[in-house]
Amino acid sequence: xxxxxxxxxxxxxxxxxxxxxxxxxxxxNHRVTVTPNYSGEELVLFGSVEKDASTPADRxxxxxxxxxMGPRADMVTRRKERTFGIWINTDYRQFLQVPSYLALFANRxxxxxxSPEIARRQQIGLNNVLLTQRVSGDYADxxxxxxxxxxxxxxxxxxGLYREDASAVTFLTPTLFRTGxxxxxxxxxxxxxxxxxxxxxxxxIGKTETAFEIVKVGFEQFVATTxxxxxxxxxxxxxxxxxxxxxxxxxxxxKD
Amino acid sequence: MQLYLPIADLPVxxxxxxxxxxxxxxxxxxxxxxxxxxxxxxxxxIGITPxxxxxxxASHIAASSFSGALAYWRRRAIDPALAGVLLCGGVTxxxxxxxxxxxxxxxxxxxxxxxxxxxxxxxxxxxxxxxxGLRALxxxxxGTVPPRRTHNWIHGLPLKMRFKRSKIYLSVIPIVxxxxxxxxxxxVMxxxxxxILVPIMIYLLRVPTSTVIGTSMVLTLxxxxxxxxxxxVTNHLVDAVLAxxxxxxxxxxxxxxxxxxxxxxxxxxxxxxxxxxLSVGVRFAxxxxxxxxxxxxxxxxxxxG
Numbered sequence: 229x230x231x232x233x234x235x236x237x238x239x240x241x242x243x244x245x246x247x248x249x250x251x252x253x254x255x256x257n258h259r260v261t262v263t264p265n266y267s268g269e270e271l272v273l274f275g276s277v278e279k280d281a282s283t284p285a286d287r288x289x290x291x292x293x294x295x296x297m298g299p300r301a302d303m304v305t306r307r308k309e310r311t312f313g314i315w316i317n318t319d320y321r322q323f324l325q326v327p328s329y330l331a332l333f334a335n336r337x338x339x340x341x342x343s344p345e346i347a348r349r350q351q352i353g354l355n356n357v358l359l360t361q362r363v364s365g366d367y368a369d370x371x372x373x374x375x376x377x378x379x380x381x382x383x384x385x386x387x388g389l390y391r392e393d394a395s396a397v398t399f400l401t402p403t404l405f406r407t408g409x410x411x412x413x414x415x416x417x418x419x420x421x422x423x424x425x426x427x428x429x430x431x432x433i434g435k436t437e438t439a440f441e442i443v444k445v446g447f448e449q450f451v452a453t454t455x456x457x458x459x460x461x462x463x464x465x466x467x468x469x470x471x472x473x474x475x476x477x478x479x480x481x482x483k484d
Numbered sequence: 485m486q487l488y489l490p491i492a493d494l495p496v497x498x499x500x501x502x503x504x505x506x507x508x509x510x511x512x513x514x515x516x517x518x519x520x521x522x523x524x525x526x527x528x529x530i531g532i533t534p535x536x537x538x539x540x541x542a543s544h545i546a547a548s549s550f551s552g553a554l555a556y557w558r559r560r561a562i563d564p565a566l567a568g569v570l571l572c573g574g575v576t577x578x579x580x581x582x583x584x585x586x587x588x589x590x591x592x593x594x595x596x597x598x599x600x601x602x603x604x605x606x607x608x609x610x611x612x613x614x615x616x617g618l619r620a621l622x623x624x625x626x627g628t629v630p631p632r633r634t635h636n637w638i639h640g641l642p643l644k645m646r647f648k649r650s651k652i653y654l655s656v657i658p659i660v661x662x663x664x665x666x667x668x669x670x671x672v673m674x675x676x677x678x679x680i681l682v683p684i685m686i687y688l689l690r691v692p693t694s695t696v697i698g699t700s701m702v703l704t705l706x707x708x709x710x711x712x713x714x715x716x717v718t719n720h721l722v723d724a725v726l727a728x729x730x731x732x733x734x735x736x737x738x739x740x741x742x743x744x745x746x747x748x749x750x751x752x753x754x755x756x757x758x759x760x761x762l763s764v765g766v767r768f769a770x771x772x773x774x775x776x777x778x779x780x781x782x783x784x785x786x787x788x789g
Contacts, residue, residue: 266486266495306780317781382780384782459720462722463712465724469727469728470550481739
């Protein structure tokens with residue numbers, strides 16, 4: 229058993245050696261706290277491409293694609309249609325475990341970075357990211373120009389939750405890079421995965437991953453957990469608060 | 485000043501929400517209605533999800549109707565016996581309504597049902613009130629005496645009870661039924677129901693105007709407290725921070741509204757309220773009829789992980 233594992237490793241090893249570059253990255257803040265006055269934030273991701281002895285000498289310029297994915301959730305996209313003179317939701321598609329936040333950043337337009345074939349395989353660009361739908365009992369992604377899929381991306385983009393920016397990554401030196409990750413005000417709470425993919429001359433040559441989390445702290449956290457775990461107490465407190473406020477107002481505004 | 489709402493999960497401008505609460509509170513104090521049918525659409529408009537909006541508005545209505553009810557109580561404008569009988573029906577109706585709500589939701593198309601019932605209910609009640617107010621206004625202008633209130637079939641029902649403060653002698657059957665209907669409508673549509681209750685009490689039950697508003701506020705208060713509890717226990721969607729801001733704005737506005745309401749004559753008040761309800765109903769109707777700006781909508785089914 230051990231020997232087969234070792235053999236498998238030995239077979240795999242030359243493959244990973246061929247990826248001669250190493251990516252070293254870091255996010256400016258691994259824990260974004262949502263406080264009462266939170267109204268959006270921008271994180272900075274920076275890193276460098278480390279070459280080693282096996283790096284081909286002619287490889288001087290690199291391309292980078294950064295993918296940020298927020299916590300996954302099920303979503304439903306509905307389409308309205310005119311029936312009996314009124315507009316009602318008739319058709320819908322369910323999107324399963326899709327990122328609630330999705331951002332794709334690159335240093336130049338995706339079509340210059342790599343071939344459409346590799347872009348599809350590496351999920352480069354909003355058109356190529358896998359968004360699983362439930363289509364009549366089947367689970368699959370559909371063609372990029374599907375009406376529901378494009379409407380879904382358009383609506384998420386309008387809210388600042390999905391974005392694509394092919395000029396967000398800047399190379400400070402040929403190997404040192406940085407990019408901003410804008411987080412909108414209504415950002416979903418949870419763990420965010422960041423994937424950095426390295427390309428050279430149109431070929432995918434390696435990737436690395438990092439993550440950050442967005443958390444509620446203090447009072448926000450307390451209110452949210454109480455509401456979830458002690459619904460009855462929370463309801464009673466809210467009801468009592470309503471009565472108190474009403475009573476106080478009638479005392480304050482009493483005419484005499 | 486921005487403030488992050490813990491349950492709605494988004495930041496809002498405190499002063500904007502305060503102003504919205506105050507404006508709706510003013511209207512609710514003036515007409516003796518909860519104002520839920522105004523507040524919920526406003527909250528949805530600033531980006532709060534409908535579920536959170538409906539749940540949080542319930543506690544806001546409870547607060548403003550409590551402060552209103554206290555003011556009416558001091559002026560002896562509440563009929564405790566009438567309120568008690570109404571509540572028997574109201575609580576039953578609310579429970580029935582919540583059950584129906586769950587059933588409708590399972591069937592889908594709940595949004596459409598809510599929108600359609602808003603249109604039907606608001607335009608009917610609104611136009612009835614408006615035309616009645618107009619007629620009353622014309623009568624006073626012409627100087628003619630309004631026709632004497634005649635007894636209708638409702639006054640022939642058994643189980644009669646004397647309501648001292650309202651000075652009426654009425655069967656409890658129609659009052660309990662009215663309570664059930666209001667509680668039911670309120671739970672399904674996420675509104676207090678005061679704007680339907682007040683005209684029903686005036687025109688159908690012949691309750692004098694002096695005790696109508698105060699008594700209807702008691703019913704609104706209890707059903708909305710009940711609704712707050714139900715929403716908090718079952719859906720965990722009541723945003724206490726949002727509710728508090730709305731309440732503070734709401735109760736303040738309600739006090740000024742109540743004072744303004746006393747300065748306006750009854751018929752004009754009804755005319756204005758009719759116009760307001762009618763316009764909200766028409767707005768919902770327009771939304772259903774005209775082609776929406778975007779045919780697609782997204783609804784999140786809960787974040788996991």
